[in-house]
Amino acid sequence: MTTNSTECSGTRLKDIESPKDLRNLGIPDLENIAEDIRKTIIQTTSKTGGHLAPSLGVVELTLALHYVFNTPDDKLVWDVGHQSYAHKLLTGRQEQFATLRQYKGLSGFPKFKESEYDAFETGHSSTSISAALGMTAAKDLHDDKNKVIAIIGDGSMTAGMAFEALNQAGHLDKDLIVILNDNEMSISENVGAMSSFLSRQLTGKTVRRLRKHISTRLKELQGVGDRFLNVLKKSEENIKSFFTPAMLFEALKFYYIGPISGHDLEDLIPTLENIRDNVDGPVLVHVLTRKGKGYEPAEKNPGNYHGLGPFDISTGVPHPSTGSISYTEVFGNTLCKLASKDKNIVGISAAMPAGTGLSKFAEEFPDRFFDVGIAEQHGVTFAAGLSTEGIRPVVAIYSSFFQRALDQIIHDVCIPSLPVTLAIDRGGVVGDDGETHHGVFDISFLRFIPNLTYMAPKDENELQHMLYTATSLGGPAAIRYPRGSGEDVELDDNLICLEIGKGELLREGNDILLLPIGNRVYPALRAAEGLEKLGINAAVINPRFIKPLDKDLICEWAEKTGRVVTIEDNAEHGGFGSLILELLSSNGLFGVKTHLLGHPDIFIEHGPQKTLWKNSHLDSPSIINAAMELMKN
Numbered sequence: 001m002t003t004n005s006t007e008c009s010g011t012r013l014k015d016i017e018s019p020k021d022l023r024n025l026g027i028p029d030l031e032n033i034a035e036d037i038r039k040t041i042i043q044t045t046s047k048t049g050g051h052l053a054p055s056l057g058v059v060e061l062t063l064a065l066h067y068v069f070n071t072p073d074d075k076l077v078w079d080v081g082h083q084s085y086a087h088k089l090l091t092g093r094q095e096q097f098a099t100l101r102q103y104k105g106l107s108g109f110p111k112f113k114e115s116e117y118d119a120f121e122t123g124h125s126s127t128s129i130s131a132a133l134g135m136t137a138a139k140d141l142h143d144d145k146n147k148v149i150a151i152i153g154d155g156s157m158t159a160g161m162a163f164e165a166l167n168q169a170g171h172l173d174k175d176l177i178v179i180l181n182d183n184e185m186s187i188s189e190n191v192g193a194m195s196s197f198l199s200r201q202l203t204g205k206t207v208r209r210l211r212k213h214i215s216t217r218l219k220e221l222q223g224v225g226d227r228f229l230n231v232l233k234k235s236e237e238n239i240k241s242f243f244t245p246a247m248l249f250e251a252l253k254f255y256y257i258g259p260i261s262g263h264d265l266e267d268l269i270p271t272l273e274n275i276r277d278n279v280d281g282p283v284l285v286h287v288l289t290r291k292g293k294g295y296e297p298a299e300k301n302p303g304n305y306h307g308l309g310p311f312d313i314s315t316g317v318p319h320p321s322t323g324s325i326s327y328t329e330v331f332g333n334t335l336c337k338l339a340s341k342d343k344n345i346v347g348i349s350a351a352m353p354a355g356t357g358l359s360k361f362a363e364e365f366p367d368r369f370f371d372v373g374i375a376e377q378h379g380v381t382f383a384a385g386l387s388t389e390g391i392r393p394v395v396a397i398y399s400s401f402f403q404r405a406l407d408q409i410i411h412d413v414c415i416p417s418l419p420v421t422l423a424i425d426r427g428g429v430v431g432d433d434g435e436t437h438h439g440v441f442d443i444s445f446l447r448f449i450p451n452l453t454y455m456a457p458k459d460e461n462e463l464q465h466m467l468y469t470a471t472s473l474g475g476p477a478a479i480r481y482p483r484g485s486g487e488d489v490e491l492d493d494n495l496i497c498l499e500i501g502k503g504e505l506l507r508e509g510n511d512i513l514l515l516p517i518g519n520r521v522y523p524a525l526r527a528a529e530g531l532e533k534l535g536i537n538a539a540v541i542n543p544r545f546i547k548p549l550d551k552d553l554i555c556e557w558a559e560k561t562g563r564v565v566t567i568e569d570n571a572e573h574g575g576f577g578s579l580i581l582e583l584l585s586s587n588g589l590f591g592v593k594t595h596l597l598g599h600p601d602i603f604i605e606h607g608p609q610k611t612l613w614k615n616s617h618l619d620s621p622s623i624i625n626a627a628m629e630l631m632k633n
Contacts, residue, residue, distance in 0.1 A: 012036050018092055019066035019117070027265050030067070034059045034265075037086050038294040040097065042313060045085075048100050049309035049432065050108055053292035053302045054153070055085035057183050057262070061151070061287060062086040064268040065179070068276055069147055075119035075135055079128035079152040081109035082307070083181070084118075091117035101432040103607035108433060119148075123436020124401065125374045126159030128152045129178055133165055136174045147276065149177040155351060158373030163252075169282045170253030177275060178284045182259065183291040183302070249284045258286030263293060303354065323485025327460055328425055330486065332357030334464040334495075335394060338471055339365055345471060348383055348395045350376045356396035356425050376401050380408040380420070387418040392471050396423040399439025399480065400430075410449055413476045417451040420477075421470040427456070427480030428519060428569030429599075429613065434606030440599050442480055443517075444574035447547055453477040453500060454547040456518030460486030462544070468495040480546075482519040482569065484609065503550035505557070509539035512627050513557045516567040517543055517576045520618060524567055527623035534624075536631060546576060551583060558584060558592050563630050565595045567623060569613070572598030595630045597623065 008028035013036035016022060022030065037059050045052045063086070065076055071091075078084045088106065089097060092115060099105025110118035120131045132150035139146060156162060157180065169176050246256040257275065260267050268287070275283055291306075292298025297316025298305035311318045339345040339361065346368040347361045353371055362369040372379040376397055383393035397405070402424055413420045426439045446454055453473060457463040463481050470477035506521070507528055516524035521542045528538040539557050543550060558564050564584075566577035577596030584592050599616045613619045617626065 008032070013040065013089065013094070016090060016094075019071050019090055022063065022067045022090070025067075030060075030063050030265055034063055035294075037063075037089055040089060040094075041085050042295050044097055044100055045308075046311050046313045047098075048102060049307075049311075050085070050101050051082035051307045052295070053298045053305040054080075054082040054183075056293050056295055056298060057289040057291040057302075058083045058151075058181060059086045059293070060265055060268060061179070061181065061262045061289060062090065064265055064272055065149060065151070066090055068269060068272040069149060072117045072119070074147040075132070075149065076117070077120045077128045077132040077135070077148065077150045078110055078122060079150065079156045080125045081122040083151075083153070084110050087117070088115075091115050101434075101606060103605075103611055107606060109436060123433070124404070125156040126152070126162045128156070129162055129165035129169065129176075132178070133169045133172070133174065133176055136176045137172065140174065147175070147177060149179060151179045151181055154180065154182040155374055158351070159375050160377065166249070166252045166254065173253065173281050175280060176282045178254070178282070180258075180284055180286045181262065181289055182286060183289045254282045254284040255279060256284050256286065258284075259288045260286070262287040262289035307355075321485070324488035325460060326357075326485050327457075327463055327481040327483070328355075328357040330357075330460040330463050330491070331396070331423060331425070331467065331481065332360050334467050336361050336364055337464075337495075338468060339368065342392065342471070343368075344390060345392045345394065346370065346386060348372060348379050348393055350374060350379045350397050350401065352396075352398070352401075355398070356423070358396055376405040377408050380405040380422075381412045383420045384408070384412040384416070384418050387420050392419060392421070394421040394423055394467075394471065396425060398426040398430075398437070399424045399428075399442045400426065400437050402442060403445070406445055409446070409452075409476075414449050414451045417475040419474055421467070422476070422478040423467070424478055424480040426483045428482045429604055429609050430483045431609050431612075432606050435603040438604050439480070440569065440571050440604060442478075443546060443568060443570040443576050444578075446478060447574075447576075447579055451475055452547060453545070455479045455498075455545055457481055457544075458487075458518065458521035458542045459489045461489045461491050464491065465496055465498055466544075469498045469500075472497050473500075480518060487522055498544065501545050501548035501550055503541050503543040503545065503553050505539070505553065506542050507538065507540040509537040509561065511537045511561060512539070512563040512565065512631060513554075513561045514538050514540045514565050514567065514623065514627065515543065515554065515580060516540070517546065517570075519569055520567040523613075523618070523620045524623055526620040527627065530620065530624045531627055534628070536627065538627060543576075546579070549579065549583060551587070554580065554583060555587050555589060559589055562591065563593045563595075563627075565597060565623065565626050565630060567597045567618060569618060570598055571601070572596050573601055593630055595626045597626055 008026055011025055011029040013033050038056055041055050093106060096106050101108045109123045110121055112118055112121055128150040129152060132148045136148045249256045260271055291302035309318055335347060347358045349356055349358045349371045351371060351374045353359045353362050372382055379395055383395045386393045424442055427442055429438045455466045457466050466479050470479055514524040514528055524540050528540050531538045539561060541557060566580050568576040575598050577598055597617055604612055
């Protein structure tokens with residue numbers, strides 16, 4: 001059904017309980033609802049933080065998709081999920097929306113448990129087309145005629161996985177719909193209008209039927225039919241490709257439509273209706289949107305408002321941080337300092353220069369900064385290639401995103417033992433982004449790799465020394481450090497290379513050994529002070545190196561105290577504690593009693609870091625309790 005563009009019933013967002021309530025409304029009503037959605041997203045994220053600009057950019061697109069398609073029977077698969085806030089507001093979650101990204105509240109991403117309208121869980125990019133193609137193939141097996149629509153951004157299209165899925169989709173020739181949400185390309189009004197006109201006309205039932213009829217008849221003409229058909233096809237392609245990048249997607253056997261405005265409901269809705277009713281096989285709709293639309297600060301600087309904490313609505317200025325300098329800032333500043341003295345040092349980001357602290361490096365050393373896009377696998381192997389020619393690449397990626405490049409780390413960096421530094425930001429729980437972004441597995445999946453030197457600093461000062469050490473090595477190195485503020489310690493002016501595989505004894509004690517790694521060192525020191533008040537004398541070692549371990553120091557104090565508590569902001573299974581158990585066993589220290597503290601064998605929900613550490617028994621009171629329990633035994 002096409003909307004009535006003149007009548008308005010006065011329907012607002014508050015009146016929408018589900019997408020069914022949209023489908024008899026006119027354009028003015030939908031535009032009013034779009035206005036309400038934007039106000040709600042801005043008001044909520046100003047308090048909770050979140051992915052503001054991406055969600056503001058797809059408000060009309062979300063409305064049009066839910067209007068045209070019979071969700072939830074038809075499936076919307078959001079790539080990454082950064083842009084799903086409008087979707088949540090339209091699918092029965094208005095009352096809970098104020099809890100967005102809050103502990104025990106709504107997730108910032110699509111979640112099966114939240115709604116039947118969330119067709120696929122996501123949090124990392126470039127998965128939507130693969131998932132949607134799988135759903136489409138399954139529906140074919142079940143003779144289910146409902147549609148599956150993947151919505152993917154132009155940034156996510158940089159990942160190889162997206163093109164792998166496009167390639168198979170074209171081969172299978174399934175009725176898959178892909179919406180390319182392009183918020184980077186600009187297009188003039190006259191070209192945009194012509195493209196919208198062509199898209200609507202070329203998807204109409206009459207034109208589709210005529211094309212099929214002409215094609216069938218020409219193929220029956222032996223000799224000249226195929227040649228004439230090719231001429232006609234080339235003519236149509238030339239018209240479309242003059243205005244659009246159709247050739248790339250049609251080479252992958254997708255029927256290309258667009259580009260069209262993603263904010264014009266009068267264009268969007270009839271185009272989507274034509275696709276729903278008339279187009280068979282894989283189709284890609286190229287939609288142009290403006291990131292941050294409707295909020296001037298976000299429109300002017302969409303990158304700054306992609307993901308942010310609470311902010312002042314009137315100015316757009318984030319609320320000031322109360323903590324000290326962050327680990328990420330120290331990393332970025334230190335890399336600039338090192339690069340100023342070593343021209344072979346380069347920085348590599350996977351579409352996250354600001355998030356990983358590399359923006360300053362990019363400004364100071366533009367020729368030595370490489371943003372590979374959302375392509376972590378490529379980024380690591382690209383770094384390996386650089387290193388073979390004498391370059392010292394530093395690859396800064398979040399811990400949870402490094403998971404995508406495990407094979408490249410093993411095969412392309414560590415087997416040939418190339419001098420590539422992996423800067424593992426967000427090691428440990430990260431807070432409000434939840435399961436998909438917590439970096440609680442990197443110790444488990446990196447510690448077994450030969451040739452890799454693997455470090456974790458206790459504070460921001462040690463981080464800068466570790467970065468200097470890593471970039472001075474002749475082989476691969478990795479440094480994991482947490483999200484957020486450091487310990488507010490003084491930063492040394494002169495950097496030193498740490499002795500490889502040497503930890504430091506921070507506190508002597510005869511009763512028990514506390515063995516924390518990385519950001520759990522200071523909580524362990526505070527726990528040791530608490531234990532002393534209870535008459536328990538605890539030794540504390542900062543291992544510094546996960547690989548190679550300081551075996552002599554750890555075994556000496558484990559044997560001396562007879563009791564060891566390991567503490568890590570990582571999954572307990574296969575993590576640092578497991579490594580210590582292996583060390584004690586291999587050295588015959590079977591009588592040493594142990595207690596491992598790490599995250600349990602579940603995916604950790606979103607919430608404040610302090611709350612999540614407490615829940616996993618990784619804070620100072622929990623360390624005290626674990627030590628006392630071990631003393632009793």
